[in-house]
Amino acid sequence: MLELHDLTKRYGDRLALDSVSFTVGDGRLTGFVGGNGAGKTTAMRIVLGVLATDSGTVTIDGAAVTATDRRRFGYMPEERGLYPKMRVLEQTVYLARLHGWAPVAARRNAAELLERLGLGERLDDTVESLSLGNQQRAQIAAALVHRPEVLVLDEPFSGLDPMAVETVQSVLSDAAAQGAPVLFSSHQLDVVERLCDDLVIIADGRIRAAGSREALRAEHGSERWELLTTGDAGWVRGVPGVDVVSFDGGWALFEASTESARHAVLAEAVSRGDVVSFGREQTTLAQIFREVVR
Numbered sequence: 001m002l003e004l005h006d007l008t009k010r011y012g013d014r015l016a017l018d019s020v021s022f023t024v025g026d027g028r029l030t031g032f033v034g035g036n037g038a039g040k041t042t043a044m045r046i047v048l049g050v051l052a053t054d055s056g057t058v059t060i061d062g063a064a065v066t067a068t069d070r071r072r073f074g075y076m077p078e079e080r081g082l083y084p085k086m087r088v089l090e091q092t093v094y095l096a097r098l099h100g101w102a103p104v105a106a107r108r109n110a111a112e113l114l115e116r117l118g119l120g121e122r123l124d125d126t127v128e129s130l131s132l133g134n135q136q137r138a139q140i141a142a143a144l145v146h147r148p149e150v151l152v153l154d155e156p157f158s159g160l161d162p163m164a165v166e167t168v169q170s171v172l173s174d175a176a177a178q179g180a181p182v183l184f185s186s187h188q189l190d191v192v193e194r195l196c197d198d199l200v201i202i203a204d205g206r207i208r209a210a211g212s213r214e215a216l217r218a219e220h221g222s223e224r225w226e227l228l229t230t231g232d233a234g235w236v237r238g239v240p241g242v243d244v245v246s247f248d249g250g251w252a253l254f255e256a257s258t259e260s261a262r263h264a265v266l267a268e269a270v271s272r273g274d275v276v277s278f279g280r281e282q283t284t285l286a287q288i289f290r291e292v293v294r
């Protein structure tokens with residue numbers, strides 16, 4: 001388990017991290033979400049040891065992270081760091097070799113990973129000749145080729161097309177399934193929502209919410225209800241104690257002042273025989289995000 005304890009970091013007068021603490025559990029895909037300048041990159045750089053913290057600690061399985069531990073980390077920095085003139089396979093193999101892999105195993109693992117990431121046809125191309133999206137895939141291969149035990153990725157999904165997002169999702173899920181704690185930052189709330197087990201939301205250098213996706217949804221659960229029918233749901237407006245928030249044909253989103261008012265809506269819909277679904281409005285990550293960063 002990777003833990004950040006009470007990290008504080010200033011750049012001059014600017015407080016970039018203010019007592020930041022959170023946990024990335026083993027085997028958990030943890031999405032790190034925050035607006036521009038919220039402090040994500042700063043926190044990730046401190047985890048990787050490329051930036052010193054003013055105070056606080058980073059631990060792995062309860063012990064302070066050492067340089068030796070960090071050799072088992074996989075890191076995708078914000079500023080992408082591949083050699084532009086080097087060929088894709090050659091570069092990926094080179095990085096595996098730097099982590100101590102034997103030549104044959106390094107080549108096999110690099111080729112397999114690049115193939116999986118959709119770069120099988122590009123192995124002999126130079127990095128600079130690749131499209132930005134493909135450079136991004138090569139960067140992901142570079143972070144993963146030594147089968148790291150901990151993954152920290154700064155915006156791994158930026159610039160990827162929807163198919164590539166799916167591919168990278170499955171590669172990261174596999175790394176987590178092997179037991180690695182996986183922390184990645186993203187502005188793509190829909191991707192984070194779909195992929196993550198856990199979420200950490202940061203704004204202005206402070207953690208605003210953290211926990212499992214289910215726990216955050218339950219905590220920030222909506223008090224609104226949704227009814228979908230095959231008929232016209234306009235009658236919901238007339239149910240006493242019900243306030244319709246939005247309505248479109250057979251769909252109605254409403255607030256009910258009492259439980260019995262809500263039950264009355266369901267009972268009426270059932271009696272009309274046209275219910276497709278009825279339930280609490282599903283809170284999206286975008287809604288939770290807006291609520292906690294306010």
Ligand SMILES: Nc1ncnc2c1ncn2[C@@H]1O[C@H](COP(=O)(O)OP(=O)(O)OP(=O)(O)O)[C@@H](O)[C@H]1O
Nearest residue numbers: 011014015016034035036037038039040041042043
């Ligand atoms: N080297 C630096 N010198 C001065 N201020 C910095 C430096 N690096 C970051 N900052 C400031 O620290 C704050 C946090 O920046 P950071 O890059 O960690 O945010 P971020 O969440 O990664 O943002 P983004 O999503 O835009 O990449 C910002 O206000 C930023 O301007």
